[in-house]
Amino acid sequence: xxxxxxTALLTDHYELTMVQAALRSGAAGRRTVFEVFARHLxxxxxxxxxxxxxxxxxxxxxxxxxxDELAFxxxxxxxxxxxxxxxxxxxxxxxVYGYREGESYFPGSPIMVVHGTFAESVVLETxxxxxxxxxxxxxxAAARMxxxxxxxxxxxMGTRRTHERAAVAAARAAYIGGxxxxxxxxxxxxxxxxxxGTSAHAFTLLHDSERQAFQAQIAxxxxxxxxxxxxxxxxxxxRTAVELAGxxxxxxxxxxxxxxxxxxxxxxxLDSLGADKTRIIVTGDLDEYSIAALAAAPVDGYxxxxxxxxxxxxxxxxMVYKMVxxxxxxxxxxxxxxxxxxxxxxxxxxxxxxxxxxDGCALAEIIVPDGPHAAQAAVTVPVNGGDTDPRDTHxxxxxPLVKDGEVVGGESVAAARDRRAASAAELPPEAHHLSxxxxxxxxxxxxxxxxx
Amino acid sequence: xxxxxxTALLTDHYELTMVQAALRSGAAGRRTVFEVFARHLxxxxxxxxxxxxxxxxxxxxxxxxxxDELAFxxxxxxxxxxxxxxxxxxxxxxxVYGYREGESYFPGSPIMVVHGTFAESVVLETxxxxxxxxxxxxxxAAARMxxxxxxxxxxxMGTRRTHERAAVAAARAAYIGGxxxxxxxxxxxxxxxxxxGTSAHAFTLLHDSERQAFQAQIAxxxxxxxxxxxxxxxxxxxRTAVELAGxxxxxxxxxxxxxxxxxxxxxxxLDSLGADKTRIIVTGDLDEYSIAALAAAPVDGYxxxxxxxxxxxxxxxxMVYKMVxxxxxxxxxxxxxxxxxxxxxxxxxxxxxxxxxxDGCALAEIIVPDGPHAAQAAVTVPVNGGDTDPRDTHxxxxxPLVKDGEVVGGESVAAARDRRAASAAELPPEAHHLSxxxxxxxxxxxxxxxxx
Numbered sequence: 001x002x003x004x005x006x007t008a009l010l011t012d013h014y015e016l017t018m019v020q021a022a023l024r025s026g027a028a029g030r031r032t033v034f035e036v037f038a039r040h041l042x043x044x045x046x047x048x049x050x051x052x053x054x055x056x057x058x059x060x061x062x063x064x065x066x067x068d069e070l071a072f073x074x075x076x077x078x079x080x081x082x083x084x085x086x087x088x089x090x091x092x093x094x095x096v097y098g099y100r101e102g103e104s105y106f107p108g109s110p111i112m113v114v115h116g117t118f119a120e121s122v123v124l125e126t127x128x129x130x131x132x133x134x135x136x137x138x139x140x141a142a143a144r145m146x147x148x149x150x151x152x153x154x155x156x157m158g159t160r161r162t163h164e165r166a167a168v169a170a171a172r173a174a175y176i177g178g179x180x181x182x183x184x185x186x187x188x189x190x191x192x193x194x195x196x197g198t199s200a201h202a203f204t205l206l207h208d209s210e211r212q213a214f215q216a217q218i219a220x221x222x223x224x225x226x227x228x229x230x231x232x233x234x235x236x237x238x239r240t241a242v243e244l245a246g247x248x249x250x251x252x253x254x255x256x257x258x259x260x261x262x263x264x265x266x267x268x269x270l271d272s273l274g275a276d277k278t279r280i281i282v283t284g285d286l287d288e289y290s291i292a293a294l295a296a297a298p299v300d301g302y303x304x305x306x307x308x309x310x311x312x313x314x315x316x317x318x319m320v321y322k323m324v325x326x327x328x329x330x331x332x333x334x335x336x337x338x339x340x341x342x343x344x345x346x347x348x349x350x351x352x353x354x355x356x357x358x359d360g361c362a363l364a365e366i367i368v369p370d371g372p373h374a375a376q377a378a379v380t381v382p383v384n385g386g387d388t389d390p391r392d393t394h395x396x397x398x399x400p401l402v403k404d405g406e407v408v409g410g411e412s413v414a415a416a417r418d419r420r421a422a423s424a425a426e427l428p429p430e431a432h433h434l435s436x437x438x439x440x441x442x443x444x445x446x447x448x449x450x451x452x
Numbered sequence: 453x454x455x456x457x458x459t460a461l462l463t464d465h466y467e468l469t470m471v472q473a474a475l476r477s478g479a480a481g482r483r484t485v486f487e488v489f490a491r492h493l494x495x496x497x498x499x500x501x502x503x504x505x506x507x508x509x510x511x512x513x514x515x516x517x518x519x520d521e522l523a524f525x526x527x528x529x530x531x532x533x534x535x536x537x538x539x540x541x542x543x544x545x546x547x548v549y550g551y552r553e554g555e556s557y558f559p560g561s562p563i564m565v566v567h568g569t570f571a572e573s574v575v576l577e578t579x580x581x582x583x584x585x586x587x588x589x590x591x592x593a594a595a596r597m598x599x600x601x602x603x604x605x606x607x608x609m610g611t612r613r614t615h616e617r618a619a620v621a622a623a624r625a626a627y628i629g630g631x632x633x634x635x636x637x638x639x640x641x642x643x644x645x646x647x648x649g650t651s652a653h654a655f656t657l658l659h660d661s662e663r664q665a666f667q668a669q670i671a672x673x674x675x676x677x678x679x680x681x682x683x684x685x686x687x688x689x690x691r692t693a694v695e696l697a698g699x700x701x702x703x704x705x706x707x708x709x710x711x712x713x714x715x716x717x718x719x720x721x722l723d724s725l726g727a728d729k730t731r732i733i734v735t736g737d738l739d740e741y742s743i744a745a746l747a748a749a750p751v752d753g754y755x756x757x758x759x760x761x762x763x764x765x766x767x768x769x770x771m772v773y774k775m776v777x778x779x780x781x782x783x784x785x786x787x788x789x790x791x792x793x794x795x796x797x798x799x800x801x802x803x804x805x806x807x808x809x810x811d812g813c814a815l816a817e818i819i820v821p822d823g824p825h826a827a828q829a830a831v832t833v834p835v836n837g838g839d840t841d842p843r844d845t846h847x848x849x850x851x852p853l854v855k856d857g858e859v860v861g862g863e864s865v866a867a868a869r870d871r872r873a874a875s876a877a878e879l880p881p882e883a884h885h886l887s888x889x890x891x892x893x894x895x896x897x898x899x900x901x902x903x904x
Contacts, residue, residue, distance in 0.1 A: 011636075185530065
């Protein structure tokens with residue numbers, strides 16, 4: 001399902017002034033290729049996860065300027081009449097290739113490649129980056145939390161800690177990253193993310209006693225519900241909870257204090273009361289580090305809020321959208337690159353392959369010039385000066401997403417979630433270390449690009 | 453102007469299950485008072501700025517469950533039929549008081565107070581917190597950057613570094629925080645934020661030479677435009693720029709390298725070419741610290757992206773929404789508070805005043821029990837054990853925002869922007885130190901609440 005609001009003004013002012021100037025200079029219709037890539041993995045991460053692709057394809061379909069929006073642009077002299085005319089008829093007609101949602105990426109991976117005229121491609125820059133940078137940051141953090149949690153389910157509950165619409169995207173991104181459920185109802189409505197929730201401290205405080213609150217909740221939601229036990233005294237709450245719900249009590253939630261210590265004593269108390277099937281859910285400022293630290297505690301699930309929706313210290317991926325080729329006056333594509341100090345880019349249209357060893361473990365990201373022989377070229381690229389192994393396989397990473405302006409790469413959120421798990425599983429084990437480090441596999445550029 | 457999309461599902465699942473259980477227990481209609489406050493100022497900040505109030509009032513007006521949304525809730529068994537009926541008729545009918553947008557706040561400030569039945573008030577929790585936490589985090593960071601920039605204008609250009617809709621709110625929040633302009637077109641369209649922009653490196657790369665690109669831009673946007681001079685060689689770009697635009701060249705932008713050093717040499721070069729009125733705009737991973745460090749450099753404006761939209765290390769304010777009072781079985785409001793370890797709250801309905809000394813400098817946040825005599829009580833509250841000064845004034849901080857469900861506190865973004873500047877100006881000078889520290893003024897609770 002598509003969020004129907006117009007997306008065309010989710011765009012930086014300068015994208016439109018560039019269109020105006022290019023329409024005037026005659027360069028607006030030149031064929032160009034733009035590439036999305038990240039110069040580095042922020043925060044000492046060892047891999048990143050591409051997310052937001054599905055949302056981006058939806059947003060691209062809604063990228064049309066409404067009459068009200070065009071009137072705004074005219075009235076505020078954002079651009080001239082000729083540009084308004086161009087925008088009124090705007091419809092992206094080019095091709096987009098990209099890493100599929102849930103795929104791992106590394107520094108320099110050509111995550112998305114946009115072929116089209118300059119004018120039709122440049123106006124998409126801001127929206128493409130907003131969506132990919134936000135969603136990839138969340139899924140990349142979620143993936144680390146999922147690995148730390150192991151088989152224990154993660155519940156996303158950070159909606160209140162981020163922008164109200166970003167929260168919906170974050171819930172979707174967390175689910176792709178391996179979370180089991182979310183508190184966010186709109187993420188259920190729009191994307192089919194499973195939603196869960198029971199009660200907050202306010203529900204206990206509303207009633208004249210904790211006992212009455214528990215009774216009310218069990219009456220309404222059944223004994224398999226999750227009771228929140230830290231409003232007053234935890235031990236008394238556990239006693240009351242099992243007394244009222246019986247051993248079928250589904251779960252208890254602890255939201256404060258030393259969670260490891262509390263889990264141990266609550267587990268003992270539940271077991272002694274015969275509620276040995278009742279699960280213990282912990283919440284309260286968890287991140288991948290505290291989740292890992294709770295591995296030995298008798299915890300059955302984690303609720304994660306702030307750290308998830310803020311990317312656990314990395315609220316945005318470092319992706320940029322750079323022109324890598326454009327047609328010369330004869331119509332031939334020529335590589336282009338800026339030379340800005342500290343921020344250079346590699347010109348040229350690229351193809352990308354994940355090299356996988358015979359044991360199924362990813363070895364390298366191989367980047368070669370795009371073209372009919374790219375796959376053959378990739379096979380021969382040496383990594384770290386070593387020989388190539390004929391048993392290695394090479395998974396192509398750029399899939400067609402848009403063809404002649406039509407979305408051809410749509411897929412379900414469930415498919416992206418499965419891909420995320422599979423792609424992470426084939427990374428070398430050190431990819432999942434939580435400490436700061438370097439990219440888990442090298443990105444090898446075999447082409448006429450030189451070093452970045 | 454209002455973003456028209458339905459807001460009712462921007463809500464945590466558990467808000468609705470609590471309504472279901474409270475409808476069943478009979479407590480759903482109890483009168484309650486919820487309070488928004490922050491236990492601390494994150495990141496060692498010395499004051500926070502309340503933002504998002506205007507967006508929240510808009511979102512509250514759109515908080516109605518559509519038929520599609522109700523069908524989703526029923527189909528997925530989120531809540532039972534009685535609750536669906538309640539939600540179908542949902543319309544907030546209570547009162548909301550709050551700090552006005554742009555006002556400074558401190559730990560424990562009762563930023564927003566919601567009076568209504570439990571059921572109608574609890575379902576607003578998630579949306580209220582999402583909006584206030586996001587926008588306040590951005591405006592609080594923007595305010596620090598504004599102080600660091602002094603008279604030099606700040607340009608918000610972080611859209612591509614955050615969720616595409618969060619970016620619109622961030623542009624609005626930055627403007628309230630003192631930024632002059634934004635790149636975000638939708639923020640102009642929805643909120644009247646002034647938008648600006650000229651060109652990116654891609655525009656230079658598109659043309660066969662930098663000279664042709666500059667010619668094209670000047671032809672389309674006039675010589676008063678801003679030319680981006682770091683695509684290839686900065687000194688050559690400056691020469692070309694002044695040759696083509698003449699001394700009327702509006703500005704040049706530097707986006708890479710050592711910005712202070714580059715600004716000095718570009719200034720010298722511009723002056724030597726007679727372009728002594730041409731301004732220098734710097735961009736590229738700036739935050740309040742690097743802005744402050746550029747104070748002595750010949751810079752005329754700053755573009756800020758990532759650090760603004762991510763709250764400069766603090767992407768969310770720490771606001772929570774807690775029940776502080778509810779009616780007892782006789783209908784009398786009683787204070788309530790949870791006792792969770794490390795996360796206690798103060799029960800009781802509060803009034804808040806900013807005490808201002810005779811020199812116009814803020815001295816304290818005074819919190820007293822709400823009621824007809826609150827203002828008189830606030831005057832007598834001692835701060836730090838000292839005597840009160842009869843010349844002190846006390847500005848009431850809680851204004852009526854919603855009365856009987858109708859918005860009564862709407863105001864323009866410009867009014868919020870002016871308030872932000874005025875409120876910041878009356879804080880003691882140490883409030884604006886960039887180093888980590890404590891709240892710039894104490895929050896004094898004079899009531900039956902004890903310590904938190």
